[in-house]
Amino acid sequence: MQALLILAVTFGLMWVLFLLPQQRRVKAHQALVATLQEGDDVVLTAGIFGRITDLGPEEMLVEVAPSVEIRVARMAVLRLVEDTTGSSTTTSTSSLTPVSSSESPSTSADAEPAPSDLREED
Numbered sequence: 001m002q003a004l005l006i007l008a009v010t011f012g013l014m015w016v017l018f019l020l021p022q023q024r025r026v027k028a029h030q031a032l033v034a035t036l037q038e039g040d041d042v043v044l045t046a047g048i049f050g051r052i053t054d055l056g057p058e059e060m061l062v063e064v065a066p067s068v069e070i071r072v073a074r075m076a077v078l079r080l081v082e083d084t085t086g087s088s089t090t091t092s093t094s095s096l097t098p099v100s101s102s103e104s105p106s107t108s109a110d111a112e113p114a115p116s117d118l119r120e121e122d
Contacts, residue, residue, distance in 0.1 A: 033074050036060070041081040044072060049081065 036042070040052045042062065050062035053069055061069045 029075075032080070033077060036074065036077060043078045043081055044076045045078045046076070 036052060036055060038052050038055055041049070042052060043049055044062070048062070048064055048070075050064040050070070052060055053063045054061040055074070058074060059071055060074055061071055063069050
């Protein structure tokens with residue numbers, strides 16, 4: 001009888017520690033997917049950032065670059081992208097500037113050259 005009680009308590013603890021939090025995450029994700037709208041900026045489970053351009057019951061079109069749309073399952077949305085004001089938006093990459101090879105912080109003389117530094121000599 002005591003072994004049965006220990007087994008029941010162990011099952012109860014496993015339920016509370018593992019299954020309930022997972023069920024809450026699943027419900028929260030389902031609620032997120034249900035509230036998606038065209039124009040929302042999202043991150044997909046593959047790490048792709050984009051803006052929703054068309055929504056269907058199971059699929060949607062996500063614009064990942066100007067004039068580049070991909071078709072994905074609605075359940076592939078990981079999260080909405082939000083700025084500091086709380087409205088949904090993507091971050092602009094236009095403020096990023098590439099680092100030229102002369103500016104790269106090379107601390108070791110043994111460092112391998114970057115692929116852009118490799119040029120054929122005639």
